[in-house]
Amino acid sequence: MPLMTWNDELSVKVKEIDDQHKKLIGLINCLHDAMKGGQGKQVMESTLQELASYTVYHFQAEEKYMQKFSYPGYHAHKLKHDAFVKKVSDFQKDFEAGRLGLSLELMNFLKEWVTTHIMDTDRQYSATFVKAGLK
Numbered sequence: 376m377p378l379m380t381w382n383d384e385l386s387v388k389v390k391e392i393d394d395q396h397k398k399l400i401g402l403i404n405c406l407h408d409a410m411k412g413g414q415g416k417q418v419m420e421s422t423l424q425e426l427a428s429y430t431v432y433h434f435q436a437e438e439k440y441m442q443k444f445s446y447p448g449y450h451a452h453k454l455k456h457d458a459f460v461k462k463v464s465d466f467q468k469d470f471e472a473g474r475l476g477l478s479l480e481l482m483n484f485l486k487e488w489v490t491t492h493i494m495d496t497d498r499q500y501s502a503t504f505v506k507a508g509l510k
C-alpha cells in the first residue's frame with residue numbers, strides 16, 4: 376500500500392499544480408518503497424535527490440505565480456517553502472554522510488508536512504490563481 380494517496384480534498388483547482396502535487400506524492404511513495412524494500416544506499420540516495428530537486432522545482436512554480444498575481448500571502452508562504460527545502464537538504468547531507476538512515480518517522484514527517492502544507496497553505500492561493508485565469 377502506498378504511504379500517500381492523492382484525493383480531491385488536496386485539489387487547488389489548478390491542474391498544473393495538482394499534477395505537480397501528484398508527482399511529489401509519487402516521489403515520496405518511491406522513497407517509502409525503497410526504504411521498505413530494503414534498497415541499497417545508492418537507490419535511496421538518488422530517489423532522495425529526485426525528491427529534493429522536484430520539491431525545489433515545484434516551490435519555484437508556485438512562487439512564480441504568487442508573485443505574478445501579487446498574492447498577499449507570498450512572503451509567509453515562501454518562508455515555509457524555504458524551511459522545508461532546508462530540512463530536506465540537511466537530511467540529504469546526513470543520509471549521504473551515513474549519519475542518518477531512512478525511517479518510518481522521517482517518511483511520516485514528509486507525508487504530514489506535504490499534506491498539511493497543501494491543505495492549509497497551498498489551498499489559500501487557490502481562489503487568487505483561479506481568478507487570475509489558471510485552470
Ligand SMILES: [Fe+2]
Nearest residue numbers: 396437493497
Ligand atoms: Fe504545493
Ligand SMILES: [Fe+2]
Nearest residue numbers: 437492496497
Ligand atoms: Fe506551497
